[in-house]
Amino acid sequence: MTQNLHIIIIEDEAATARNLEYILQEINPDIKIIVTLQSITESVQWLTINGNDYDLIFSDIRLSDGLSFEIFRQINIKKPVIFVTAYNDYAIEAFRNNGIDYVLKPFDREEIQRTMLKYNTLIAADFKREQTKTAALLQQLQSATKQYKKSFLIHYCGRLIPVEAAKINWFYTANEIVYLHTGDGRQYVTEFTLEQLEYELDPTLFFRANRQFIINKNAIDTVEYFFNGRLLVKIHPLPQEQVLVSKAKAMQFRKWLDQ
Structure with missing residues (x-):
């Protein structure tokens, strides 16, 4: 398990954010949650000021002021993102925004541990190389499957x-x-x-x-x-x-x- 991992949580439900933080630190006590952000506006402001001084983002998709994808349209995110959401209809869009995994609520320790193992595997294999492969695959998938409302x-x-x-x-x-x-x-x-x-x-x-x-x-x-x-x-x-x-x-x- 990667040591001294600095994580950002983007989640507008305080109880969910606390539960996620508890599970992450139970999995690895060396994990540090450096900030919990509750909205698009707050996230854009924090990321603009602090840059890429973190290792990983856990982000809900539906926030109080819109979809979290808007954050990634405004800020050049270079670190991997794990999306945690109650909805399964945004999978392709999630992976287009540095997503490496997609966890559905309600989640448990086993599910978070699985996604953290995937994160460590990808980091060991060079995230940027894997990201490029994933982007190409998802572009093909989207063109083949996405049907917009007519x-x-x-x-x-x-x-x-x-x-x-x-x-x-x-x-x-x-x-x-x-x-x-x-x-x-x-x-x-x-x-x-x-x-x-x-x-x-x-x-x-x-x-x-x-x-x-x-x-x-x-x-x-x-x-x-x-x-x-x-x-x-x-x-x-x-x-x-x-x-x-x-x-x-x-x-x-x-x-x-x-x-």
């Missing part, structure tokens, strides 16, 4: 209305309700969260602009420079609120538009 079945006034995904210009969330807006100006409520939609929608067509909006590339009229390095996106039909892309996501957004 339509949404909407409950409206006692009826079921099919709405093609490509005809949805943007999704918007307010007061924990997610609305979709079509190109002809119609608005419907969907039961999906924006975090779920990020996974279900074709990423070549849709982009998570911020915490409130996912927008369709075909709905964009213009993009303007805004204050503090942000971008102002003009879309149709025109929403009541401005669609702003943060400075941190501006480069990613521009690359998405240019592909």
Whole structure:
């Protein structure tokens, strides 16, 4: 077992984080949990300041402010990640973000010990080399298996209305309700969260602009420079609120538009 292992836990459930820390230190008393982070925002701030001064991350996927994959889009993570989650529908995305294993809740000592043995095996075999192999394999797997949503079945006034995904210009969330807006100006409520939609929608067509909006590339009229390095996106039909892309996501957004 690797000695003096420094681990970060990203988990918004305090009891789960404490249980994981207890099991890890029971497996190896030399393991040190250097920080427990509870949100995307907190994780990005900590990792920005502290860099890669750790050995391994244990991360939940669904956090209070979104999917933890957003952390890895904003920060260049060079160390391996073990994802611990109650959901098994994000496996491919997990491995695309430095994931070396995927542990389902509720977990026990045996499961955590198994994943730590895998970690030590990969480190001994050179993590970077194994990561490259895994990335290539997952790219093939994703192209062969991932099917993005092509339509949404909407409950409206006692009826079921099919709405093609490509005809949805943007999704918007307010007061924990997610609305979709079509190109002809119609608005419907969907039961999906924006975090779920990020996974279900074709990423070549849709982009998570911020915490409130996912927008369709075909709905964009213009993009303007805004204050503090942000971008102002003009879309149709025109929403009541401005669609702003943060400075941190501006480069990613521009690359998405240019592909």
